[in-house]
Amino acid sequence: MLLFLHYKTGNSKRKIKKSIIYLLMLLFSALLFQSCHSGQLYKRYIAIPDGVWNRGDRIRFVADIEGKMPAEVNVTLLVRYTDIYEYNNLQITMHLSSPEKVLLEEKNYDLPMKLPEGGNAGKGLGDIWDIKLPLLQQYQLPVSGNYTVEIEHTMPVEELPFITELGLLIEQQ
Numbered sequence: 688m689l690l691f692l693h694y695k696t697g698n699s700k701r702k703i704k705k706s707i708i709y710l711l712m713l714l715f716s717a718l719l720f721q722s723c724h725s726g727q728l729y730k731r732y733i734a735i736p737d738g739v740w741n742r743g744d745r746i747r748f749v750a751d752i753e754g755k756m757p758a759e760v761n762v763t764l765l766v767r768y769t770d771i772y773e774y775n776n777l778q779i780t781m782h783l784s785s786p787e788k789v790l791l792e793e794k795n796y797d798l799p800m801k802l803p804e805g806g807n808a809g810k811g812l813g814d815i816w817d818i819k820l821p822l823l824q825q826y827q828l829p830v831s832g833n834y835t836v837e838i839e840h841t842m843p844v845e846e847l848p849f850i851t852e853l854g855l856l857i858e859q860q
Contacts, residue, residue: 725858728752732765732854740847745782745837748855753831758859762823764838765854768800768807770814772849775801778841781822786832795841796822815851825860 729750752758766777777800783792798820802808809818836855840847
């Protein structure tokens, strides 16, 4: 009887181990599937030379947007800056052109870079901070192709220091 009970218990442990392995495989597959279909159409960072962004220098992104059109997208500016960035905001102009080189949008933004309490906005690691700033929400792109987004700063200074990289993220709804 004791041998039978031990055999039964050992068999149950194997079934539990198998069930746990199957469950872990299922969870891993679900995470892998979700990350593959995140809706991200484009993401790129461009370094600002010497961390100084000069007035009139447009940072240019060319995003190849393919797929089912028209596509409704969110366009987000990604800013990487140092913790000694001295301004509370970042004033920019965004220019969006279609694959046919037609200007679709030209908008001015005054984007918050500091929290109301005075601390840096975004997520920081050491003295480097990353912030996501929404530019266009639920924006309709009419056709597939290469969309050009140009960003220029319109701050009241000629040289804007401590912005190290600009990025652009385009995600489908």
